Amino acid sequence: MREYLVEGIKKIGLKYTDKKIDNLIKYLEYLVAYNKHTNLTAIRDTKDAIEKHFLDSLLLQNLLDEKNGTKAIDIGTGAGFPGMVLAIFNPNIEFVLMDSVGKKTTFLQNVKELLNLENVTVVNSRAEDYINDSNRESFDIGLCRGVNKLNVILEYMIPFIKVEGHFLAQKMAGTEEEGEATNALETLGAKIVKIHRYKLPNYGDERLVVEILKEKSTDKKYPRRAGVALKKPL
Numbered sequence: 500m501r502e503y504l505v506e507g508i509k510k511i512g513l514k515y516t517d518k519k520i521d522n523l524i525k526y527l528e529y530l531v532a533y534n535k536h537t538n539l540t541a542i543r544d545t546k547d548a549i550e551k552h553f554l555d556s557l558l559l560q561n562l563l564d565e566k567n568g569t570k571a572i573d574i575g576t577g578a579g580f581p582g583m584v585l586a587i588f589n590p591n592i593e594f595v596l597m598d599s600v601g602k603k604t605t606f607l608q609n610v611k612e613l614l615n616l617e618n619v620t621v622v623n624s625r626a627e628d629y630i631n632d633s634n635r636e637s638f639d640i641g642l643c644r645g646v647n648k649l650n651v652i653l654e655y656m657i658p659f660i661k662v663e664g665h666f667l668a669q670k671m672a673g674t675e676e677e678g679e680a681t682n683a684l685e686t687l688g689a690k691i692v693k694i695h696r697y698k699l700p701n702y703g704d705e706r707l708v709v710e711i712l713k714e715k716s717t718d719k720k721y722p723r724r725a726g727v728a729l730k731k732p733l
């Protein structure tokens with residue numbers, strides 16, 4: 500499995516160290532074992548987990564390098580995708596990994612301790628409840644995969660992002676949610692800069708990353724109280 504992971508990382512064109520690979524493998528083994536008694540992810544096959552969770556998360560690495568940020572937040576990280584994988588790969592970036600489900604954040608806290616990851620803070624909360632005056636507009640990079648439609652996750656994410664910071668939203672190909680997100684982007688002070696198309700290195704499935712730039716400060720009335728973005732998207 501180590502070779503399969505390393506081959507995929509080479510195909511994406513990333514530099515790596517043995518320490519980073521060791522940590523990714525420890526995390527993978529812990530995930531596979533934990534998932535047998537606590538349901539964290541529907542992907543149970545180890546090879547599928549490498550491809551669809553680990554390598555899929557690493558598809559963001561080249562963009563992350565370009566952005567040069569020092570603080571990142573992953574909203575709805577689940578079992579740590581993409582945030583935990585990228586935290587292992589980027590010890591120089593501070594990551595907040597947030598999820599509203601306690602069994603997922605308990606697992607992530609265990610991974611943090613197992614791997615001694617000083618750059619990771621695990622938060623058990625909904626995004627709408629976690630925001631406050633000190634963390635508002637304080638992150639350079641936002642990450643979010645598989646949580647909801649773009650017009651919903653924009654309201655969770657953009658208030659956390661600094662002006663001139665970026666939200667790198669991972670989407671499956673074919674969802675085409677950008678059209679529905681025009682009002683949310685304008686209301687929150689952001690715009691789509693580019694849609695990047697990638698392929699999973701071994702399986703070849705297409706993946707999108709919507710690169711969003713925050714241009715203006717967001718009105719403090721956003722996000723609206725928990726659940727409203729989902730029920731009545733901007």
Ligand SMILES: C[S@@+](CC[C@H](N)C(=O)[O-])C[C@H]1O[C@@H](n2cnc3c(N)ncnc32)[C@H](O)[C@@H]1O
Binds near residue numbers: 576578598624626627
């Ligand atoms: C489908 S899972 C995706 C998990 C992970 N990002 C992945 O791609 O494997 C969506 C996750 O988002 C979390 N979530 C949904 N709404 C949220 C919110 N408002 N704030 C924080 N987490 C949320 C859920 O608890 C769930 O773990």
